[in-house]
Amino acid sequence: xxxxxxxxxxxxxxxxxxxxxxxxxxxxxxxxxxxxxxxxxxxxxxxxxxxxxxxxxxxxxxxxxxxxxxxxxxxxxxxxxxxxxxxxxxxxxxxxxxxxxxxxxxxxxxxxxxxxxxxxxxxxxxxxxxxxxxxxxxxxxxxxxxxxxxxxxxxxxxxxxxxxxxxxxxxxxxxxxxxxxxxxxxxxxxxxxxxxxxxxxxxxxxxxxxxxxxxxxxxxxxxxxxxxxxxxxxxxxxxxxxxxxxxxxxxxxxxxxxxxxxxxxxxxxxxxxxxxxxxxxxxxxxxxxxxxxxxxxxxxxxx
Amino acid sequence: xxxxxxxxxxxxxxxxxxxxxxxxxxxxxxxxxxxxxxxxxxxxxxxxxxxxxxxxxxxxxxxxxxxxxxxxxxxxxxxxxxxxxxxxxxxxxxxxxxxxxxxxxxxxxxxxxxxxxxxxxxxxxxxxxxxxxxxxxxxxxxxxxxxxxxxxxxxxxxxxxxxxxxxxxxxxxxxxxxxxxxxxxxxxxxxxxxxxxxxxxxxxxxxxxxxxxxxxxxxxxxxxxxxxxxxxxxxxxxxxxxxxxxxxxxxxxxxxxxxxxxxxxxxxxxxxxxxxxxxxxxxxxxxxxxxxxxxxxxxxxxxxxxxxxxxxxxxxxxxxxxxxxxxxxxxxxxxxxxxxxxxxxxxxxxxxxxxxxxxxxxxxxxxxxxxxxxxxxxxxxxxxxxxxxxxxxxxxxxxxxxxxxxxxxxxxxxxxxxxxxxxxxxxxxxxxxxxxxxxxxxxxxxxxxxxxxxxxxxxxxxxxxxxxxxxxxxxxxxx
Numbered sequence: 177x178x179x180x181x182x183x184x185x186x187x188x189x190x191x192x193x194x195x196x197x198x199x200x201x202x203x204x205x206x207x208x209x210x211x212x213x214x215x216x217x218x219x220x221x222x223x224x225x226x227x228x229x230x231x232x233x234x235x236x237x238x239x240x241x242x243x244x245x246x247x248x249x250x251x252x253x254x255x256x257x258x259x260x261x262x263x264x265x266x267x268x269x270x271x272x273x274x275x276x277x278x279x280x281x282x283x284x285x286x287x288x289x290x291x292x293x294x295x296x297x298x299x300x301x302x303x304x305x306x307x308x309x310x311x312x313x314x315x316x317x318x319x320x321x322x323x324x325x326x327x328x329x330x331x332x333x334x335x336x337x338x339x340x341x342x343x344x345x346x347x348x349x350x351x352x353x354x355x356x357x358x359x360x361x362x363x364x365x366x367x368x369x370x371x372x373x374x375x376x377x378x379x380x381x382x383x384x385x386x387x388x389x390x391x392x393x394x395x396x397x398x399x400x401x402x403x404x405x406x407x408x409x410x411x412x413x414x415x416x417x418x419x420x421x422x423x424x425x426x427x428x429x430x431x432x433x434x435x436x437x438x439x440x441x442x443x444x445x446x447x448x449x450x451x452x453x454x455x456x457x458x459x460x461x462x463x464x465x466x467x468x469x470x471x472x473x474x475x476x477x478x479x
Numbered sequence: 480x481x482x483x484x485x486x487x488x489x490x491x492x493x494x495x496x497x498x499x500x501x502x503x504x505x506x507x508x509x510x511x512x513x514x515x516x517x518x519x520x521x522x523x524x525x526x527x528x529x530x531x532x533x534x535x536x537x538x539x540x541x542x543x544x545x546x547x548x549x550x551x552x553x554x555x556x557x558x559x560x561x562x563x564x565x566x567x568x569x570x571x572x573x574x575x576x577x578x579x580x581x582x583x584x585x586x587x588x589x590x591x592x593x594x595x596x597x598x599x600x601x602x603x604x605x606x607x608x609x610x611x612x613x614x615x616x617x618x619x620x621x622x623x624x625x626x627x628x629x630x631x632x633x634x635x636x637x638x639x640x641x642x643x644x645x646x647x648x649x650x651x652x653x654x655x656x657x658x659x660x661x662x663x664x665x666x667x668x669x670x671x672x673x674x675x676x677x678x679x680x681x682x683x684x685x686x687x688x689x690x691x692x693x694x695x696x697x698x699x700x701x702x703x704x705x706x707x708x709x710x711x712x713x714x715x716x717x718x719x720x721x722x723x724x725x726x727x728x729x730x731x732x733x734x735x736x737x738x739x740x741x742x743x744x745x746x747x748x749x750x751x752x753x754x755x756x757x758x759x760x761x762x763x764x765x766x767x768x769x770x771x772x773x774x775x776x777x778x779x780x781x782x783x784x785x786x787x788x789x790x791x792x793x794x795x796x797x798x799x800x801x802x803x804x805x806x807x808x809x810x811x812x813x814x815x816x817x818x819x820x821x822x823x824x825x826x827x828x829x830x831x832x833x834x835x836x837x838x839x840x841x842x843x844x845x846x847x848x849x850x851x852x853x854x855x856x857x858x859x860x861x862x863x864x865x866x867x868x869x870x871x872x873x874x875x876x877x878x879x880x881x882x883x884x885x886x887x888x889x890x891x892x893x894x895x896x897x898x899x900x901x902x903x904x905x906x907x908x909x910x911x912x913x914x915x916x917x918x919x920x921x922x923x924x925x926x927x928x929x930x931x932x933x934x935x936x937x938x939x940x941x942x943x944x945x946x947x948x949x950x951x952x953x954x955x956x957x958x
Contacts, residue, residue: 216956255832358880416888423953444957474958
């Protein structure tokens with residue numbers, strides 16, 4: 177699909193959506209789903225919580241259309257087990273891939289820029305994603321990352337972003353909520369660092385502002401925050417003695433700032449973060465989404 | 480005929496099953512490979528030497544050899560099957576030879592004695608299972624485009640050894656098995672007079688020599704109408720060739736004319752004396768070969784000490800090919816000449832993963848002992864230390880925490896340095912030496928954090944969480 181065709185299809189989809197909504201017998205948009213800012217699910221397995229959460233947003237069909245390419249960005253930085261809570265839960269990754277294919281996706285890719293290439297049998301996400309039929313591209317080299325301009329970036333004028341994030345029709349961000357030694361907390365916004373190649377330079381160029389700036393390039397179609405197991409200290413990797421809690425939660429939203437604000441509120445209660453996380457405010461200042469929880473429509477679901 | 484088809488089928492299947500694990504990286508094939516590796520005679524001897532009793536598999540092999548001849552060499556040994564395969568293409572005319580004991584046992588004897596004296600290089604070069612396993616490991620790395628650097632040098636050595644044996648098999652059949660192979664040497668000692676063996680009926684034989692042309696071991700003496708059963712690998716090729724039914728696989732019967740000529744006995748006596756002298760001479764020579772290098776290589780957790788590892792490893796490289804992080808790399812002279820090609824942990828190419836104990840499970844010689852994952856996680860194989868003159872926060876005053884991010888135990892942790900800048904420090908009590916920090920360190924060409932080997936591994940105390948159990952309402956929404 178080239179760009180022109182893509183734009184045409186987008187325009188048609190928009191018109192179609194508009195028309196159906198006008199007549200009030202919408203097949204695409206469920207009644208109150210447009211008004212929901214964040215869906216917060218708890219008390220289920222990662223896959224069951226995703227099923228319930230995405231249903232509240234009108235189902236995956238609202239986001240993934242037939243013959244579209246989908247790129248998933250889970251956190252797979254370490255060859256770790258789910259109970260260590262350093263990486264996105266493989267069960268969740270698998271279910272999202274399955275749902276995408278069920279909605280008619282042409283191809284599902286899984287990417288992440290790894291600190292150390294560990295695309296081997298120890299990496300459960302890579303393994304389960306392959307089993308579910310996705311193509312895992314976590315070991316890509318610099319040739320797969322293209323230089324792009326960041327419109328409105330303060331510290332970042334340009335960055336090298338993975339070609340799949342640039343070209344795919346649907347971009348699903350699926351971070352794990354956890355403690356981070358450098359950025360206090362890592363969640364949806366911080367996760368986007370893993371779509372770039374030059375991420376090491378971000379650390380020396382004002383990390384918080386860079387996190388906010390990179391999210392200007394492409395806002396994820398949907399953000400799925402995994403909080404089934406949560407690492408409360410020693411992040412991002414977690415030490416052998418780091419405390420991991422099992423709150424069995426998941427937050428889903430199309431608004432990347434809102435989902436991070438909700439996650440922050442939750443992380444404060446668990447004692448992971450004290451005070452503010454600067455990059456959320458910076459992303460809010462970029463007009464990327466809502467930050468005030470009291471003004472959000474949060475749909476709470478207990479599975 | 481049935482014997483032969485059975486042998487070819489079974490040996491072929493075993494070889495294929497063994498090789499599959501090196502190229503098809505699925506659990507099934509890899510475990511099949513390591514299962515076949517665990518049958519291998521010499522590695523099994525090594526693994527049971529230290530525990531003091533012989534494993535059932537070795538006793539079974541020895542009993543079978545005493546009863547039925549060297550069936551092991553034709554069925555189980557992967558190198559035997561490889562040689563037989565190439566032997567098909569050999570067009571050379573075979574000649575019977577009757578080697579003296581000196582020719583047959585010198586190299587296996589020296590290899591085994593050196594091994595007892597803690598130099599395993601010669602066993603690594605001559606032991607058949609290790610030769611095949613190692614070559615396949617390199618073939619796999621060639622396919623994966625990882626055949627470079629040090630792997631290249633040792634790979635060339637492995638290739639030369641394999642090629643030499645293949646050429647030898649083209650020229651002289653199973654000459655290697657009867658002159659170099661330590662397993663063959665041991666089994667031949669047990670098969671001088673097997674209960675069942677390929678035997679010749681002197682009355683029926685017309686000395687036509689047809690059988691000899693099919694004999695891989697060149698052990699049929701057509702003139703004297705005898706078969707040297709200590710060199711016979713029980714391939715049964717000769718039986719089908721004989722037009723006079725003179726050769727049969729039959730039970731041992733004492734016959735009057737089986738006496739050897741006195742001349743042969745005298746040369747045998749001389750050979751045995753020479754072998755004993757040679758054996759004694761290996762001791763001072765072995766001391767010369769034990770060279771000491773300044774920087775000790777790091778050996779995998781479970782090998783207890785560099786000493787235990789180098790003394791028991793036959794450089795079969797099964798661990799090298801199955802290591803998921805590819806941290807295990809063959810060494811050249813890091814262990815000295817005595818430890819040629821034995822694997823070591825190379826933190827430039829990877830790190831020892833905290834949640835992995837594959838090498839502990841598969842090592843056929845138990846040079847890397849079996850360990851549970853939780854035991855392995857509490858073994859320290861090395862110590863990390865930081866060179867503050869090149870470490871980024873100390874030397875440049877800018878932030879970097881690459882090592883801290885990777886440390887699985889929290890041994891590498893961040894302290895407040897000048898102006899609140901975090902800088903790494905190492906807590907020696909909980910460092911397991913896995914090399915994740917060294918591997919992640921961005922400083923080049925010399926890393927700012929380097930793991931030095933512990934010559935003797937130690938246990939560290941399992942860690943407990945430092946965080947108190949805060950609130951019990953973790954399953955409630957905060958909004």
